[in-house]
Amino acid sequence: MPEKRKRPPTFQHHPANRAKKLKQTWVQNAKLKQKWRTEKRRIGKETEPEIEEDDMKQAVEVRRNAAPSPTPPPTKKTYLPPKTPVQQQERSSLRDRARDAYSRSSLHTYKSDPSGKRQRGGNTGRGQPDMKKRMSVLLETIKRDFS
Structure with a gap:
């Protein structure tokens, strides 16, 4: 099933001229990221040597026998209130x-948003x-x- 293409954000919470510029820069960044991804994929295909079936079976066995790699700690920093x-x-x-x-x-x-998404309007300070x-x-x- 093909994925839906991500549409650029409208930036409705900004003035019209600012929203237009932000949208243009978003589109440019998206195009640049897509070019980078395709280039990376192309390089990955070129450098990847063809693996024979015997080598493939050995590689799978080695992965199964290897110790599971430890998961890296989460990089997201959130503020937690002091516990009483x-x-x-x-x-x-x-x-x-x-x-x-x-x-x-x-x-x-502090933001009590577990998903990390920020809402419109910024911080009102109240x-x-x-x-x-x-x-x-x-x-x-x-x-x-x-x-």
Whole structure:
């Protein structure tokens, strides 16, 4: 099944003239990357010697017997908020935790986007509510009311 061709982004969140320039540079980069990929593929085919069946079987056996290569550590750097000790959370009452979860001091400015995609508009600087705190308070109230 042939893959759909990736269309260039429209950059609608930018002014029209800026969006046009960004789109043009994106297209130029895409063309350059495609040329590089085809050149790399062409070079790879030229330098790859033909392998006989016996050699192929031996290579497969060697790969099976070899120790699995260790996976490299992830290169993506994400900001993790400082963790609070569990004992401190247990000591504070539910009312205090609720007050803390909904206060302005619990707003965070780091991106809580696990996939790494950034949304339009950039950073507004106001911060986002810490949903982990809010959900834990909600869970505690449900546990208290229904148990």
